[in-house]
Amino acid sequence: MRQPIVLVTACSAKLGNHPYHTVQFKYVDAVAQGARCSPLILPALGSATDLDSVLGVAHGVMLTGSPSNVDPSHYGQDVHNPALPRDPARDATTLPLIKAAIERGIPLLAVCRGFQEVNVALGGTLHQAVQEVPGMMDHREDPAAPLDEQYGPAHALELAAGGKLADIMQAGRITVNSLHGQGIAQLAPSLAAEAFAQDGLVEAFSCPSAPGFVLGVQWHPEWRAQENEDSRKLFNAFGDACRQYRSMLPLREP
Numbered sequence: 001m002r003q004p005i006v007l008v009t010a011c012s013a014k015l016g017n018h019p020y021h022t023v024q025f026k027y028v029d030a031v032a033q034g035a036r037c038s039p040l041i042l043p044a045l046g047s048a049t050d051l052d053s054v055l056g057v058a059h060g061v062m063l064t065g066s067p068s069n070v071d072p073s074h075y076g077q078d079v080h081n082p083a084l085p086r087d088p089a090r091d092a093t094t095l096p097l098i099k100a101a102i103e104r105g106i107p108l109l110a111v112c113r114g115f116q117e118v119n120v121a122l123g124g125t126l127h128q129a130v131q132e133v134p135g136m137m138d139h140r141e142d143p144a145a146p147l148d149e150q151y152g153p154a155h156a157l158e159l160a161a162g163g164k165l166a167d168i169m170q171a172g173r174i175t176v177n178s179l180h181g182q183g184i185a186q187l188a189p190s191l192a193a194e195a196f197a198q199d200g201l202v203e204a205f206s207c208p209s210a211p212g213f214v215l216g217v218q219w220h221p222e223w224r225a226q227e228n229e230d231s232r233k234l235f236n237a238f239g240d241a242c243r244q245y246r247s248m249l250p251l252r253e254p
Contacts, residue, residue: 003038004059004242006031009097009114011066012044012089027064027111030222034235035060037242046092051100059249060107060242063094063114065220069182070113072128075120080128084181095121105212107241109234112180115216119205124188129181130201137199141179151223154178157195157203164206164215165194168237174230176203176219183218191216213241 008028010021021043031039039062042054068087072079074095079086094114098121101108110118116126131138141150153175159166166172174195184202187193194215195204207214215238221231 003036004239004246005040005057006035006037006060006062006242007042007054007058007097008039008062009064009090009094010041010043011064011068011087013087023064026220026222026225027062030225030231030235031062034222034225034232035239035242037239042093042097044087044089044093046089049093049097051097055097055100055104055106058101058106059246060109060238061097061101062238063098063108063110063117063216065112065114065179065222066090068113069128070116070120070126072126075125077125077128084128091117098122102207102210102212102214105210105245107213107238107245108215109213109238110216111222112218112220115205115218116182116184118207118214118216119184119188119191122188122190122207124184124191125186127183127185130183131181135199136183136201137197139178139183139197139201140181141177150179151177151220155197157197157219159195159204160193163192163194165204165217168215168233169230170233171230176217176221176230177223179220180218212245213238 010023013022023041028039068085071086094117130136154177156175191205193202203218205216221234225231
């Protein structure tokens with residue numbers, strides 16, 4: 001049986017003298033090995049993206065993390081720290097993609113920047129520097145540490161009782177990594193909080209009104225996903241949702 005196709009969002013980046021569309025291996029691997037779906041990288045073409053065409057062949061969407069942040073103009077703020085990278089081409093691609101995918105009922109899994117993109121696309125706002133907000137922890141990693149330490153367990157999350165994530169994890173608390181400086185300030189009206197850090201920061205959400213699977217997480221479950229039981233559960237659930245969505249589509253002629 002053919003695997004479901006999952007769009008994996010790319011960033012725009014300059015490597016040396018040339019511009020590239022970039023996706024880290026770990027996101028592609030998590031879709032291929034964890035969700036057992038076929039990843040299809042979606043370049044950051046902005047308004048040149050034909051959403052009807054790409055979503056017409058997709059059975060799922062994975063919104064990846066990134067070194068860049070959503071431009072704060074999209075949620076009514078000025079830039080707090082101009083030194084932090086932004087990616088206008090990615091914003092112009094993912095923000096309309098999110099709305100279109102949700103409307104069609106296409107399963108969507110959003111990680112880190114992708115998590116923040118969904119919140120912004122649906123009308124929420126972000127803290128541009130969580131560590132500067134009174135009462136909040138510093139959720140950033142140590143950039144000088146080895147990757148195993150950066151992506152190691154950082155803090156616990158309390159899962160919303162009776163929520164979608166608690167059902168997937170079959171638990172009320174999990175421990176996650178933490179590699180983000182920005183985070184949700186105001187949750188978008190159509191989203192429901194699924195998990196909270198000890199400081200109250202929303203670190204997962206679902207979209208109860210959506211016709212399909214929608215789940216966003218602030219941490220990085222894609223990091224060595226096959227070695228982490230909670231990550232395996234998450235990608236299994238996403239992959240199953242993609243397979244279910246595909247099963248509901250009319251059969252296409254070969």
